[in-house]
Amino acid sequence: MKTRIKVTGIAILFFVLVAASCNSTSKNYNYQVPTQTNDGLQVESLEKSDIDSTLIIDVAKRIERGKYGEIHSMLIYKNDKLVFEDYFEGHKYQWDAPGHKGDYITWDANTPHVLQSATKSFVSMCFGIAIEKGYIESIDQSIFDYLPEYQNYNADNKNYVTIKTLLTMTSGFLWDEWSVALSSTQNDAIGIYFSEKDPVEFVLERPLIAVPGTHFTYSGGDMQILEKILKNATGMNIDEFSEKYLFEPLGIESNDWWLRYDTGEISTGGGLKLTPRDMLKVGVLFLNDGVWNGEQIISKEWVGKCGHPFGPNYGINIPGEDLGTVGYGYTWWTKQYEEYGRMYCALGWGGQKIMVFPDLNAVIVFTGANFKSKVKQNRILENFVLPALQ
Incomplete structure (x- = not known):
């Protein structure tokens, strides 16, 4: 009996020590003010920015x-200052690896991250610039005004597909990348890479299943x-184009359009890499109605669209996301928070986000690798970050 009591006591002491050790690890999280560099972003501490640092540090421990x-990564920009920036351990993206997770690394400010579908929002930026500079007359033009080599597909009312319907994903073409796993070639977003046709043909040969602009x-x-x-x-x-008119004016050198088809075309559905800091700069550009360092890079009207x-x-409910119902503008997702106002974001599979909160004068950036599990970043926002910023 005495022996049993002694063993039980030792066991209890062991678990107490383990728990204390775990708590000590979380309590030892060290918040550091973001480093001031020459990238055009000004930094400040959470405390000087009048932000509830306890909430931000608490959620950083949980992450x-x-x-x-x-x-x-998680970056927070508030009232013209970068006030929080931290990086964590995790896997690089690799499509053909288990869970799409490749090498395990410690991420940092200098490591470019795959943006996945947040890339689409950069396509929209380029079109806003191209229209402003007169390369494209109107987004209401038929796509076939600019596709002379694909006129054989200009039939069956496809001439009613406009640039605007592509930007808003209301083209009407038959397409499915949400009901089939992104590990399967049956998913159109993956099948396009394995097709013998060039990627534009792969899309244009499909029938219209909805009137363009309606669905x-x-x-x-x-x-x-x-x-x-x-x-x-x-x-x-x-x-x-993006280097000349977007990235160079923003002082972004990390851009890498890394994903290409066998035919040589660049993948604009998800083939861009940037560092999180450079992602943040794009968010700040939009927060400031298209202005960076005094220069109007994208028109205010386009940012509004x-x-x-x-x-x-x-x-709309995005598979794998906890954002709830959202809207969609010119390749940017939109959401209205009752307490925090309007939000719109560039969003990519696995947890890549550039989130703009005009009413809070804030931008929040996330990167991650939750490819096979639900992205829970909205919980972080609503329970910690947004209350801290309000």
Whole structure:
């Protein structure tokens, strides 16, 4: 009996020590003021910004412990200052690896991250610039005005598909990338890479199943047609165009259009890499109505079209996300929070986000690798970050 009591006591002491050790680890999380660099972002501490630092540090501890799955970075920009920036351990993206997770690394400010479908929002930026500079006359033009080499597909009312319907994913083309896993070639977003046809043909040969402009269907294929239109209108591939008119003015050097088809075309559905800091700069650009360092890079009108839902694009639920119902503008997702006002964001599979909160004068960036599990970043926002910023 005495021996049993002694063993039980030792066991209890062991668990107490383990718990204390775990608590000590979480309590030892060290918040550091973001580093001031020459990238154009000004930094400040949470305390000086009058932000509830206890909430932000608490959620950073939880992220570090894996409470919300695999999050690689979280950056918070408030009232013209970067006030929080931290990076965590996690996997690089690799499509053909288990769970799409490749090498395990410690992420940092200098490591570019795959944006996945947040890439689509950069396509929209390029079109806003191309229209402003006169390369494209109007987004209400038929796509076939800019696709001379694909006129054989201009039939069966497809001439009613416009640039605007591509930007708002209301083209009407048959497409499915939400009901089939992204690990399967039966998913159109994956099947397009394995087709013998070039990516534009892969989309244009499909029938229209809805009147263009009337029905939302999430489609990376629409983005691929836009890439070809931009190239034909400007004489530049999207990597060249974005470098000249978007990334260079923003001082962004980390951009890498890394994903290409066997035919050589750049993937505009999800093929861009940026560092989280450079993602943040794009969010700040939109927060400031398209102005960076005194220069109007994207028109205020275009930013407004991105930040508000288009026509029928309401009440959408994004698979794998905890955002609830959202809207969709010119390739940017939109949401109205009762307490915090309007939000719009560039969003990519696995937890890549550039989130703009105009009413809070804030931008929040996430990166991650929750490819097979639900992204829980809205819980982070509503329970911690947004109350701290309010």
